Amino acid sequence: MSVEIDTTEELMDYLRKNAQEKGYYFNKDSSFVNELLKSLLTNLKRYGYASCPCRLSTGNYDLGSDLICPCVYMEDDVKKYGSCFCALYVSKDIFESGKLPSSIPESRPKDELFGINYGNVSLKQTSDKKWKCKICGYEHLGSEPPKNCPKCGAPKEMFKEMK
Amino acid sequence: MLTGKMTKKSVFLYTLSTCVWCKKTKQLLIDMGIKYDYIDVDLLVGSEQDKVMKEFSKVNPQGGFPTVLINKVKTIVGFQPDAIKEALL
Numbered sequence: 001m002s003v004e005i006d007t008t009e010e011l012m013d014y015l016r017k018n019a020q021e022k023g024y025y026f027n028k029d030s031s032f033v034n035e036l037l038k039s040l041l042t043n044l045k046r047y048g049y050a051s052c053p054c055r056l057s058t059g060n061y062d063l064g065s066d067l068i069c070p071c072v073y074m075e076d077d078v079k080k081y082g083s084c085f086c087a088l089y090v091s092k093d094i095f096e097s098g099k100l101p102s103s104i105p106e107s108r109p110k111d112e113l114f115g116i117n118y119g120n121v122s123l124k125q126t127s128d129k130k131w132k133c134k135i136c137g138y139e140h141l142g143s144e145p146p147k148n149c150p151k152c153g154a155p156k157e158m159f160k161e162m163k
Numbered sequence: 164m165l166t167g168k169m170t171k172k173s174v175f176l177y178t179l180s181t182c183v184w185c186k187k188t189k190q191l192l193i194d195m196g197i198k199y200d201y202i203d204v205d206l207l208v209g210s211e212q213d214k215v216m217k218e219f220s221k222v223n224p225q226g227g228f229p230t231v232l233i234n235k236v237k238t239i240v241g242f243q244p245d246a247i248k249e250a251l252l
Contacts, residue, residue, distance in 0.1 A: 032183060039181035053181035054228060056204055056216070086183065103184050103241035106227045 004137040005044060008037040014151075015069070024070065024078075025095035027087050036088045040069055048139035049150065054086040055108065061141050066108070068150050073107040081105075131159040172251060176201035177219050177230040184242040185229040191244055197251055204228070 005011050015037075019026060027033050039053035051057035052067040066072045074084040083090045083101035085108075090101050131145040132138070136152035145159030174192065178185035180203040192199050204215055223230045223238050231239040231247060239246045 035183045035186065039183065042181055054179065054184060056179060056228070103243060105241070106225070110226065 005041070008034065008041055011037055011041055011044070011050070018070070019089075024074075024089050025092055027083070027090050027101060028095060028098060029100065033088060036086055048141065052086060055106075061146075065146075065150060071108075077104060077107055080107075130162040132162050134158045134160055172234050174199035174251070175232040175235075177215075177222070177228060177232070178203050179205045179228045181205060182228050187242045188229045188231065188247070191242075191247060192251075195248070195251065 005014060016026075018024070036053060040050045043053055043057065044050040047057050047059045047061075047064075049061060049065070050069045051064055052069055052071050055067055057064050057067060069086075070084070070089060074089055077084045078089055078091050081101075081104040082094045082099075083104060085104060085106065087101040087103075094101055129141075129143060131140040131142070133140075133149040133152065133154055135154040135158050136149060138149050138151040139162070140146050140159065145156050147156055148154065149158065174197055176185070176188065176192075176199055178189070178201050185203075189199070189201065202215060204212060204219070207215055219230070220226065222232055223240060225240065227240045229240075229242065233239070233250055237250060239250065
């Protein structure tokens, strides 16, 4: 069984399920959300993982897995500012009041912002193997597959090497 | 609606093609009738991107997109309509 994500609808279904489980709220502005979904899909296809569309990705999973949407900064940002960095996710208050979220400051630690070691990264990538999650189709670059699939949670054993 | 005052300031944007706040910032400037140049950094590859990011880190050491650079000195980070209007109108 393989669940590939090819459309914004499929991506939204996936994110919605996750949001329901975890009690997250989406921005009520549907055109704003649609723009973000299109961009997330662009990044999913471009980098192999749904990297935050509002931050520059190095394309290297190990340097950028903190930015896979919903990013690791999302919950704290929603608590602190009422929305995540992209404003895809908002707080319950913002959701219920229908207020428009605004642009917020960056919470990602500064040293990671630029992923400056591009040269090294691309050298490293050439020796990396490509792994694919048999459950959801998530692709990972690295010498080994991730402990758990960041997308669907499947264990390491569910990854096969792509050649 | 262009006025002489508006066109005197140079406006340059560092943006990502995927970022919705960046799109909103571009649209705001269009609505304000302000001419601007921009670079979508995520669409650059390899050394080209490194070069622009090095230059960008001097312009805005904190990083973050969009960054609006006015007259090569003043920066406004994020979608900040009030600050943009104040700086340009």
